[in-house]
Amino acid sequence: MILADTVITYAQAIILGLLQGVTELFPISSLGHSVILPQLFGWDIHQNDDYFITFLVATHLATAIVLFFFFLKDWIRILRGLGRSLRDRGIAPDDADAKLGWLLVVGTIPAGVLGLLLEHTLRGAFASALSASIFLVCNGLLLFGAEALRRRAPQTADDDDTRIARQMSFLQSFGVGAAQAIALIPGFSRSGAAIGGGLLVGLSHKDAARFAFLLATPIIGAAAILKLPELAGAQGDGIRGQALVAALCSGATAYLAVRFLMKYFETRTLIPFAVWCVTFGGACTVYFVVS
Amino acid sequence: MNTKHPALTWIALATGIALIVLAVVYWIEPASGLPSFIPGHEAGSSHHHIKHGIAAFFVGVALLVYAWFQTGDKKQATPAT
Numbered sequence: 001m002i003l004a005d006t007v008i009t010y011a012q013a014i015i016l017g018l019l020q021g022v023t024e025l026f027p028i029s030s031l032g033h034s035v036i037l038p039q040l041f042g043w044d045i046h047q048n049d050d051y052f053i054t055f056l057v058a059t060h061l062a063t064a065i066v067l068f069f070f071f072l073k074d075w076i077r078i079l080r081g082l083g084r085s086l087r088d089r090g091i092a093p094d095d096a097d098a099k100l101g102w103l104l105v106v107g108t109i110p111a112g113v114l115g116l117l118l119e120h121t122l123r124g125a126f127a128s129a130l131s132a133s134i135f136l137v138c139n140g141l142l143l144f145g146a147e148a149l150r151r152r153a154p155q156t157a158d159d160d161d162t163r164i165a166r167q168m169s170f171l172q173s174f175g176v177g178a179a180q181a182i183a184l185i186p187g188f189s190r191s192g193a194a195i196g197g198g199l200l201v202g203l204s205h206k207d208a209a210r211f212a213f214l215l216a217t218p219i220i221g222a223a224a225i226l227k228l229p230e231l232a233g234a235q236g237d238g239i240r241g242q243a244l245v246a247a248l249c250s251g252a253t254a255y256l257a258v259r260f261l262m263k264y265f266e267t268r269t270l271i272p273f274a275v276w277c278v279t280f281g282g283a284c285t286v287y288f289v290v291s
Numbered sequence: 292m293n294t295k296h297p298a299l300t301w302i303a304l305a306t307g308i309a310l311i312v313l314a315v316v317y318w319i320e321p322a323s324g325l326p327s328f329i330p331g332h333e334a335g336s337s338h339h340h341i342k343h344g345i346a347a348f349f350v351g352v353a354l355l356v357y358a359w360f361q362t363g364d365k366k367q368a369t370p371a372t
Contacts, residue, residue, distance in 0.1 A: 085360075089359060089363025117346060
């Protein structure tokens, strides 16, 4: 058995945790970066090693907890709305919380089902740093495409959740949720797919980001909780300390990232992230091919 | 049953229950014990398809919720519309 503490040091855990918190929410693929950077730094860490997947569980859980508490007031309203609609056996036309809640449920189903069924296969097939670099370029092109094709959001005085509930249909939410499954391939971004999908159905950048983060919370949290027993079991031996440190770092940067992004998307676009993905992914592709 | 689309409601109800039963089968039966027509069947394997079960369970619950909404007030919107 590989002893994890001989492979992941505390310094590496801090760097990976800080990186994970940012890249999980920025539309630049956390999985892609966690495959590429260890290879660039010459670390003997591989994406498909059991101990590394177990290590990442802790950082994902921290990100999900941060997201949940960041949007806690929204979640309380959404859960109440879901309860009201179940009680009334329908969604009242003016109940934006209930509509948003069911939009999130409908969007979570395809992402969750595809994730459960395809994660192992896709990760195994595309785990190399070279393929992650190439797909990172593709992710950048997708972000450019979403910006080019986006429908202009109507300006209304409604609050954020009401705007999303009015603008988005259940079919569109299903599509945005399914689009997130592309992030199972290292290099593609879950939040990028969700924000891009939101733009395509006519949400503003801010609303698309808000919907993407709400949609991400149950998916990231459930995936982490599903694998949490592995961290407590034999696969977590020698790695729990590093995982805890990484989780704290990840939680801190995830909080800063979501706060920054919610402000950023009030006025800005996906273009800088697209430029980063194309240039960094392109440079890494050339480097890995040459080396 | 006062439903908006009676046929769809019954189909959703039956499929939802079937998927929840399938989920339980995935959880308790190893891959070798699954009927051969069910995805995940693997002769000689002792692996349990826990994730397949979770996926089947949640889709089943979603279909039951859909059926539940279909029995509600016709004036209200539902997730299916």
